[in-house]
Amino acid sequence: MIYDRRATVQKVLIVTLGLNLFVMALKAIVGTTTGSLSLQADALHSVTDSANNILGLVTTRLSSPKPDREHPYGHQKFEAVGALGIAAFLGIACFEILQGAIERIMHGGKPVTITVPELSILLLVLGVNIFVAFYERRVGKRVASPILIADANHTMSDIWVTISVIGGLLGVWLGYQWLDVALAFPVAVLVFMSGWSVIKENLPWLVDEMAIKPEVIHAIALSVPGVINCHDIASRGLVGRQAFIEMHLIVDANDVEKAHRITEEVESKLEQSFHPVRIIIHVEPPAYESSQISY
Incomplete structure (x- = not known):
């Protein structure tokens, strides 16, 4: 928004x-x-x-x-x-x-x-x-x-x-x-x-310094049912003014419609916490499961 x-x-x-x-x-x-x-x-x-x-x-x-x-x-x-x-x-x-x-x-x-x-x-x-x-x-x-x-x-x-x-x-x-x-x-x-x-x-705004700790984004994403994990988390901008978030999201879904529904819920929760924010999510299947947070 x-x-x-x-x-x-x-x-x-x-x-x-x-x-x-x-x-x-x-x-x-x-x-x-x-x-x-x-x-x-x-x-x-x-x-x-x-x-x-x-x-x-x-x-x-x-x-x-x-x-x-x-x-x-x-x-x-x-x-x-x-x-x-x-x-x-x-x-x-x-x-x-x-x-x-x-x-x-x-x-x-x-x-x-x-x-x-x-x-x-x-x-x-x-x-x-x-x-x-x-x-x-x-x-x-x-x-x-x-x-x-x-x-x-x-x-x-x-x-x-x-x-x-x-x-x-x-x-x-x-x-x-x-x-x-x-x-x-x-x-x-x-x-x-x-x-x-x-x-x-x-x-910080001009040099694209990290806007949100990846651990915080990770915790919010994992609170959504159907999310297995996320990695390659990046953020920039200023919270409260305009933030940008990117991540790879591993979802428990075997069809595009279910994966889309899960990602929309993740985006909604992130928007509630850091609005205004623009979010890009790369969806990955359960086989990509990883225990690491990367950024």
């Missing part, structure tokens, strides 16, 4: 794109007026938020789960590629932040100034970021969308960055100018860690 959740994903990305552009503009304005390096770096981070949303809109439009002649397994890996694109943007942001901090240390710069209204604007920015992160994560988990979950993780890093920047600017307000540059380095680390988590979550 195939589920197409692209309309929901695109709606969420459009909403968050508008909010991220609003946040980016506020950070850029306040960063420029205060001369804060950490806030300008945070604004750069928000540029990647907006770019990620645009990238997500493009990739989800391409990532149809429905197969066609050229893509018989669907197009869903486009979405995972888009998530890795987010990781690339995060890497660029990390480099830019570190470069700016090092230049400030080596060559100095104008002192940072901050006012109460500007701090209030940053608190508004923080509230918007929190809303975006939890909104994307909730919908992403409900529809099993890696692009939304990856973007929510990115926005979560933005929340911690903004909290750090606000703390640093409070320190600057109290006279500790060095805090602005010092906080640029942990900001870069948070950005890097966010990108690394996105890579770890999406590589």
